[in-house]
Amino acid sequence: MSFYLxxxxxxxxxxxxxxxxxxxTNILAGTFAKEREKGQLWIVATEQIAGRGRRGRQWIxxxxxxxxxxxxxxxxxPGKLASxxxxxxxxxxxxxRCVLPQALQNVLSVTLxxxxxxxxxxxKLAGILLEMIPLKDHMNGxxxxxxxxxxxxxxxxxxxxxxxxxxxxxxxPEMFFEALSYTWVDNYRLWNRGFSLEAIRNRxxxxxxxxxxxxxxxxxxxxxSGVFETIDRKCQLILxxxxxxxxxxxxxxxYFGAVTSASFDF
Numbered sequence: 276m277s278f279y280l281x282x283x284x285x286x287x288x289x290x291x292x293x294x295x296x297x298x299x300t301n302i303l304a305g306t307f308a309k310e311r312e313k314g315q316l317w318i319v320a321t322e323q324i325a326g327r328g329r330r331g332r333q334w335i336x337x338x339x340x341x342x343x344x345x346x347x348x349x350x351x352x353p354g355k356l357a358s359x360x361x362x363x364x365x366x367x368x369x370x371x372r373c374v375l376p377q378a379l380q381n382v383l384s385v386t387l388x389x390x391x392x393x394x395x396x397x398x399k400l401a402g403i404l405l406e407m408i409p410l411k412d413h414m415n416g417x418x419x420x421x422x423x424x425x426x427x428x429x430x431x432x433x434x435x436x437x438x439x440x441x442x443x444x445x446x447x448p449e450m451f452f453e454a455l456s457y458t459w460v461d462n463y464r465l466w467n468r469g470f471s472l473e474a475i476r477n478r479x480x481x482x483x484x485x486x487x488x489x490x491x492x493x494x495x496x497x498x499x500s501g502v503f504e505t506i507d508r509k510c511q512l513i514l515x516x517x518x519x520x521x522x523x524x525x526x527x528x529x530y531f532g533a534v535t536s537a538s539f540d541f
Contacts, residue, residue, distance in 0.1 A: 278319040278343075278449050281457035289456060291317040298325040300344035301406060301420040307346055308408050308416030314348035319452055339426035340438070341448040345419040345459070348410065355472075356405055356417065357510035360391045361479040362459070362466045363403045363419050367393045368482050369458035371400075374439075374446040383442055386484035389503075389512050389529055393423075394484055398437035400424050423451055434530075476508065485531050490514070492527040499524070 278293045297303050297320040304318045322338040364387045371385050371393070386394045391403035404420035424438035425448050439446050465471045480486065483506075491500040492514065501516040512524040 278317075278452050280317065281453050284456040284460055287315075287460045289315045289317060289460070291319060291456070294318070294320045296320065296322040296324060297342075299323045299420075300342050301404060301418045304344040304346040304418045304420075305406070305408050305416065308348060308410060308418070311410075312346065312348075314346055314416075316346045317343055317452075317456060318346065319343045319448075321448070337427050339448065341421070341423040341425055341451050343421050343452060343455075345421075347417040347419070348414055349417070350413055351407070351415045351417055353407060353415075354509070356407055357390070358472055358475060359417065359419065359466065360403050360405050361475050361510060362462045363405075363421060364391060364393060365475070365478050365482065366455060366458040366462045367401050367403075367421065367423070369462075370451060370454040371395070373454040373458070374451055375444060379443060383444075385482070387479060387482045388484045389506065390510065390526070395437055395439075395442055397484075398435040399428075399432075400437055400439070421455070423448075425451060472508065476506065476510070480506065485529065488531065491530045492524055493530065494524070494527050499527075503529075 278291055280289055280291050294303065300318045300320050300323065302325065307316065307318070320342045323342050368385055368387060372380070375383065383396050388394050391405070392399050393401035401421065401423040406418040406420070408416040408418065410416050424436065425446060426438055426440045428436035428438040428441065462475070466475050485503045488503060489500065490503045491498050492512065499514060499516070499522060501514040501522065504513045504515050506512055507523065512527070514522045514524060516522060
């Protein structure tokens, strides 16, 4: 199985390396970074045996889905890393709209769940994992890991999941990757200009799931509930509690509606 970039991505200087079964595309991309591989390199695999999600969680990586990591090498500031996840989320949404049949365009809702999930019809379709690796000469390697449920989705999760095929969308991993490589280019250019971070934030908010609604956020040892007001320029979630107190949340797991601590294992 071979993956190909869109001509637009190739013209912008991106490259791709395709693999079969790997530990994970992030691990492989990190190895390439340490071997002084230059950036703008997409790593794609047909299957992962050691895939990871946020906070080190296992990511089920069955064959037939899309597993890819984009390696970028530059003198990135660590503080900008979170906003790069928003670039990936927006690009995934736009790629999804490219492959959705016209008949489903107005039927299936496609949204972003803070911080780095893509939902289709309210169910998790894709996730993003960002990592930074310090390199020589004050450079950093940025790994933008992406997993998309094309033909299957994980079971026994604490949240609802779905695949494209389950939603009636007939799309191969190769087709989705080509669309993603296309939509990434302009969104990354916008982000990389620096002064356009506000544009990225506003675009992310236009796709946000649960905005203005009651949500609960699981932190390390507590659950906080309130109204999802917005995200700030650091990509932190702003929540308004029922007593009017505003809470800034840099990281956590969002659940829609009210939940109690009894719902979780801490």
